[in-house]
Amino acid sequence: MSRIYINEVAPRDGLQIEAAFVPTPDKIALIDKLSATGLARIEATSFTSPKAIPNLRDAAEVMQGIRRQPGVIYTALVPNLKGCQRALECGVEEINLVMSASESHSLANLRMTPEQSLAQFAEIVAHARGSGVFNNASLSTTFGCPFEGHVDEGRVMTLIERLLETGVQGITLCDTTGVANPAQVKRLCQGVVARWPDVPFTLHFHDTRGMGLANALAAWEAGIVHFDASLGGLGGCPYAPGATGNVCSEDLVHMFEQMGVHTGVDLDALMAVSATLPDLVGHDTPGHVVKAGKADRRYAMPERG
Amino acid sequence: MSRIYINEVAPRDGLQIEAAFVPTPDKIALIDKLSATGLARIEATSFTSPKAIPNLRDAAEVMQGIRRQPGVIYTALVPNLKGCQRALECGVEEINLVMSASESHSLANLRMTPEQSLAQFAEIVAHARGSGVFNNASLSTTFGCPFEGHVDEGRVMTLIERLLETGVQGITLCDTTGVANPAQVKRLCQGVVARWPDVPFTLHFHDTRGMGLANALAAWEAGIVHFDASLGGLGGCPYAPGATGNVCSEDLVHMFEQMGVHTGVDLDALMAVSATLPDLVGHDTPGHVVKAGKADRRYAMPERG
Numbered sequence: 001m002s003r004i005y006i007n008e009v010a011p012r013d014g015l016q017i018e019a020a021f022v023p024t025p026d027k028i029a030l031i032d033k034l035s036a037t038g039l040a041r042i043e044a045t046s047f048t049s050p051k052a053i054p055n056l057r058d059a060a061e062v063m064q065g066i067r068r069q070p071g072v073i074y075t076a077l078v079p080n081l082k083g084c085q086r087a088l089e090c091g092v093e094e095i096n097l098v099m100s101a102s103e104s105h106s107l108a109n110l111r112m113t114p115e116q117s118l119a120q121f122a123e124i125v126a127h128a129r130g131s132g133v134f135n136n137a138s139l140s141t142t143f144g145c146p147f148e149g150h151v152d153e154g155r156v157m158t159l160i161e162r163l164l165e166t167g168v169q170g171i172t173l174c175d176t177t178g179v180a181n182p183a184q185v186k187r188l189c190q191g192v193v194a195r196w197p198d199v200p201f202t203l204h205f206h207d208t209r210g211m212g213l214a215n216a217l218a219a220w221e222a223g224i225v226h227f228d229a230s231l232g233g234l235g236g237c238p239y240a241p242g243a244t245g246n247v248c249s250e251d252l253v254h255m256f257e258q259m260g261v262h263t264g265v266d267l268d269a270l271m272a273v274s275a276t277l278p279d280l281v282g283h284d285t286p287g288h289v290v291k292a293g294k295a296d297r298r299y300a301m302p303e304r305g
Numbered sequence: 306m307s308r309i310y311i312n313e314v315a316p317r318d319g320l321q322i323e324a325a326f327v328p329t330p331d332k333i334a335l336i337d338k339l340s341a342t343g344l345a346r347i348e349a350t351s352f353t354s355p356k357a358i359p360n361l362r363d364a365a366e367v368m369q370g371i372r373r374q375p376g377v378i379y380t381a382l383v384p385n386l387k388g389c390q391r392a393l394e395c396g397v398e399e400i401n402l403v404m405s406a407s408e409s410h411s412l413a414n415l416r417m418t419p420e421q422s423l424a425q426f427a428e429i430v431a432h433a434r435g436s437g438v439f440n441n442a443s444l445s446t447t448f449g450c451p452f453e454g455h456v457d458e459g460r461v462m463t464l465i466e467r468l469l470e471t472g473v474q475g476i477t478l479c480d481t482t483g484v485a486n487p488a489q490v491k492r493l494c495q496g497v498v499a500r501w502p503d504v505p506f507t508l509h510f511h512d513t514r515g516m517g518l519a520n521a522l523a524a525w526e527a528g529i530v531h532f533d534a535s536l537g538g539l540g541g542c543p544y545a546p547g548a549t550g551n552v553c554s555e556d557l558v559h560m561f562e563q564m565g566v567h568t569g570v571d572l573d574a575l576m577a578v579s580a581t582l583p584d585l586v587g588h589d590t591p592g593h594v595v596k597a598g599k600a601d602r603r604y605a606m607p608e609r610g
Contacts, residue, residue, distance in 0.1 A: 108606050146604045179600035181563035182522050207515070209600060210556040210593035214519040217487050244593065251515040258486035288515035288549065295484035295514060299451045301413050 014234025102145035143180035178208025189222035212247035232285030319539025407450035448485035483513025494527035517552035537590030
């Protein structure tokens with residue numbers, strides 16, 4: 001039986017764009033509940049400037065407040081050297097650096113060019129060396145850019161090569177605005193798995209156009225076993241109002257478990273945590289399985305009229 | 306470039322469960338607009354008893370009122386011999402018979418056993434012989450039953466064989482309550498394509514658990530080229546309140562076109578028709594692409610703060 005590994009990103013990628021700040025104790029309680037479900041990895045917060053992402057201004061308190069579950073990797077987004085220092089002080093096990101594959105998204109989102117990101121990553125990785133922390137990098141707009149459109153696959157391959165040269169150990173390929181399609185995903189994933197068989201690649205999908213699980217399936221068929229996902233499908237795309245966000249963790253776990261692919265996750269426990277989200281964030285969430293129940297749900301026969 | 310064929314089921318499968326009756330002229334206008342989008346097939350209505358499905362009590366008026374577009378196949382659901390006679394009087398080009406793979410769903414939904422359905426189909430097909438109408442049969446609960454759970458694949462294969470013996474020419478395999486997973490879909494589709502290479506199989510999915518497009522992808526990878534889909538994702542599952550319904554036509558077309566698989570459908574035209582649905586049915590629809598725009602949508606770079 002094959003196995004996949006889920007990186008739960010709701011505490012960071014989900015909560016960062018919510019309209020309201022989620023109180024620190026609630027964040028800690030959420031992460032502690034997630035830690036008990038068998039998830040492989042949890043992106044707990046982001047050590048960004050509080051001005052840039054006010055919702056995650058409590059990064060250090062969160063990292064210090066959570067109960068670390070043995071076997072779960074706690075990772076945090078790190079935008080720069082200062083963020084890396086703060087993250088290391090809190091004892092994160094993994095840092096996640098972020099750059100964009102496309103020039104215009106890089107400028108709009110990070111206010112620097114991809115070249116500048118790569119130079120900064122080298123500096124951060126050098127700083128982190130010796131700390132024992134795992135260095136992951138997320139490559140935004142891998143499958144397309146909301147400003148430029150098409151992103152060349154050759155360019156993506158070159159950026160992966162450059163990222164690995166900086167000392168980054170794992171790479172997340174992100175479909176930031178939900179534009180990837182399964183044929184494109186399969187082709188790129190086959191390419192990276194063939195070229196860098198020892199690098200752990202994580203795939204990050206959005207369900208913006210309904211293709212989230214289809215893309216995850218295509219990536220898995222190409223040999224990918226690490227996936228980002230967000231509880232309840234929290235998170236979203238600032239460019240597509242009303243559209244759904246990150247691929248939903250419990251929907252992803254449900255699909256793969258139904259297929260006989262082991263996720264390590266207790267789906268009932270995960271669904272129970274997801275069911276608490278509407279109270280936490282003040283709105284309905286886009287996930288399917290929490291509303292419909294698992295595929296093995298049975299119903300009573302209707303009474304004859 | 307490979308090609309798939311879409312059977313648009315919103316006018317029948319979608320409108321039949323709406324809370325409100327859609328006026329006959331609006332139904333006709335909807336079908337006429339759909340006819341102009343390049344869809345291969347449209348399930349226009351159901352010749353069921355007006356008491357059973359009041360929303361489709363205007364089946365004959367609808368069939369007689371629409372403008373038939375050359376190249377589009379107009380099909381209608383037919384529950385019994387009387388329905389078949391009414392459908393043939395209206396000059397439908399295809400009739401769609403419905404039975405359930407599982408005993409309990411058959412009893413709950415059709416008030417007869419699968420054996421009784423098969424006997425009735427033989428009678429209907431014999432009656433329709435010589436009319437030139439194409440006989441399709443839909444097999445509900447192919448991938449699982451809301452009452453019994455698991456449906457044996459061997460049983461499905463036997464029922465397909467029995468259906469073909471009645472003279473049915475095409476078969477639709479239906480995931481009635483959205484329980485199928487891509488591994489199961491791929492296995493069954495590979496099985497039926499290998500055993501009956503000349504029979505046109507259509508796959509009918511629901512997005513109840515977010516797997517609609519992933520299942521369509523799996524079926525296509527197994528050689529299936531005919532798909533049911535519903536504009537806006539109309540339709541639904543009476544057992545899962547709040548859950549999304551049929552796989553959404555424009556989302557399905559969008560995914561396959563993005564993959565380079567030709568659908569024959571003008572996606573912009575289809576999305577324009579879908580955008581009229583909320584006014585027609587009085588509520589939002591679950592489709593993604595109408596809200597988010599197509600994957601090639603571009604955005605202006607944000608102004609620097």
